[in-house]
Amino acid sequence: MLIEDVLTEFKRTHLEHIEDIILTDGHQGGKAVIEYFRGLLLTLKGTSSEAVQVSVKWDGAPAVVCGINPDNGKFFVGTKSVFAQNAKINYTKKDIANNHGTDDLGQKLLKCLVHLKKINMQGVYQGDLLFTDEDITRKNIDGKPHLTFTPNTITYAVPEQQDIGKRIDRAKVGIIFHTTYTGESLADMDAKAGADVGSFSQSPDVFYDNASYKDVSGSAKFTTEETTMFLDEIQKLESLLSKIPANLSNLFGANQDFVPFFQMYINAMVKQGQLPSNSTQFIKGFQQFYIDRMKQQAAGLKAQKALALRQDKIRQMPQFLNKLKTPLMAMMMFYKQVQKMKSIVLNKMNQAQSIGSFQQTDGGLQVTEPEGFVAVDKTGNAVKLVDRLGFSRRNLTAISKFKK
Secondary structure, three states: OOOOOOOOOOOOOOOEEHHHHHHHHHHHHHHHHHHHHHHHHHHHHOOOOOOEEEEEEOOOOOEEEEEEOOOOOOEEEEOHHHHOOOOOOEOOHHHHHHHHOOOHHHHHHHHHHHHHHHHOOOOEEEEEEEEEHHHOEEEEEOOEEEEEEOOOOOEEEEEOOOHHHHHHHHOOEEEEEEEEEEOOOHHHOEEEEOOOOOOOOOOOOEEEEEOEOOOOOOOOOOOHHHHHHHHHHHHHHHHHHOOOOOOHHHHHHOOOOHHHHHHHHHHHHHHOOOOOOOHHHHHHHHHHHHHHHHHHHHHOOOOHHHHHHHHHHHHHHHHHHHHOHHHHHHHHHHHHHHHHHHHHHHHHHHHHOOOEEEEEEOOEEEEOOOOEEEEEEOOOOEEEEOOHHHHHHHHHHOOOOOOO
């Protein structure tokens, strides 16, 4: 799935980076982050966690919505446009040609229409398409034959002789399901993270799975020592949260531009391969970034009222940042601690890969990390854990084949 740092889908909720929750949700968000990490700790200890469910973010494209339309009992495929006001729902080859054309997207949806009905799903699901049979190539990696496919920015590779490689080699399509939709009408369906694929039929033509995190090898578990160290990191995070005002959201809300532009600034830094290190310099950098943006907006305006508004904003932001210097610095300390803990989690979870992931470079394939993970709490709220200087930067700067 294409990660844009502002990721909004028709039916799925907005996914924030776990470190951004303190920025968007204030002190309560900080409490939620701590609970996410407690749940992730249980997962990495090998203990079942009811508090947090973890799924893998596969770098598939396009997003495919499919299943049985409750309005008429017919099997359909489509993109997220099946939920649009002018819904594009495909039951036949002709529907796909009319709605999506006959180019790459249309051909992939046609493959899905022909083959996904073979697994007899009862309901409506969303998944990320990994490959169709035309996408599979054979390459030698470390002297061993592999099957490879590149749905978006990451190239996935699996040894031909492994069981999973044999399944992929036989398949006409490969897809990872991650969302379940429920409701009496397609237009009014509600989305829930996760997909129970246990009731699906098996077909050699379809390679499928859900996105649930699985440590198949058993190598991605915390040792006793690592568990103790991570508990210490959680305690540090709790201590940092205690220094953040309980009304942080209200303080930030006094300037409606602050949070959205601060996130915009972080994304701009990601593109440049930078993330917060020196808090003071980062906040100064944001102030200049904001002023430059306001000046750019003002340059294209002629109305005096609109120009005066931008000038007021330019004057107010430095005053706002100076007034909130202490809570801002406390927030940044918390932010950086979350980044550190996220890196620990990612480094461990990435060891559980069943399919290798690579980045295509001028010198050939280079080993890279998976797209990331999503943690969902028991109330259905979700955050993403992503190496922002890795995958997010690639996605923010690459031209993707499909918008998701």
